[in-house]
Amino acid sequence: MPMRITISPDNKYTYVANSGATSNSIFIFDTSLWRKLGTIKTGRGSHSIAFTPDSKTAYIANTDSASITSIHVKDGVVYKNIKLRKHTRPTT
Numbered sequence: 001m002p003m004r005i006t007i008s009p010d011n012k013y014t015y016v017a018n019s020g021a022t023s024n025s026i027f028i029f030d031t032s033l034w035r036k037l038g039t040i041k042t043g044r045g046s047h048s049i050a051f052t053p054d055s056k057t058a059y060i061a062n063t064d065s066a067s068i069t070s071i072h073v074k075d076g077v078v079y080k081n082i083k084l085r086k087h088t089r090p091t092t
Helices: none
Strands: 002-007 013-018 025-030 035-041 046-051 057-062 067-072 077-083
Touching: 002 046, 013 046, 025 046
Parallel strands: none
Antiparallel strands: 002 013, 013 025, 025 035, 046 057, 057 067, 067 077
16 A cells, blocks of 8 residues: 655655555656656555655655665665664654
């Protein structure tokens, strides 16, 4: 289920947080063509997305798994999943 839509600061990409029982991921779209570029798996409950000002890194708040996924925007590779303390729910 789509949760949040976020456009990168450089307006090149649109990220859609997709949260659900089996769909913990984000969809990436080319903003100018509105063409889906890919899907990246995240933690459970992918909810909110934030970008660094230079648009090089995206951070996804995974509310159900109490984690944050960092993604290299240019190639769509997950840098790492950052596990938060127990009973913590990240939001942006």
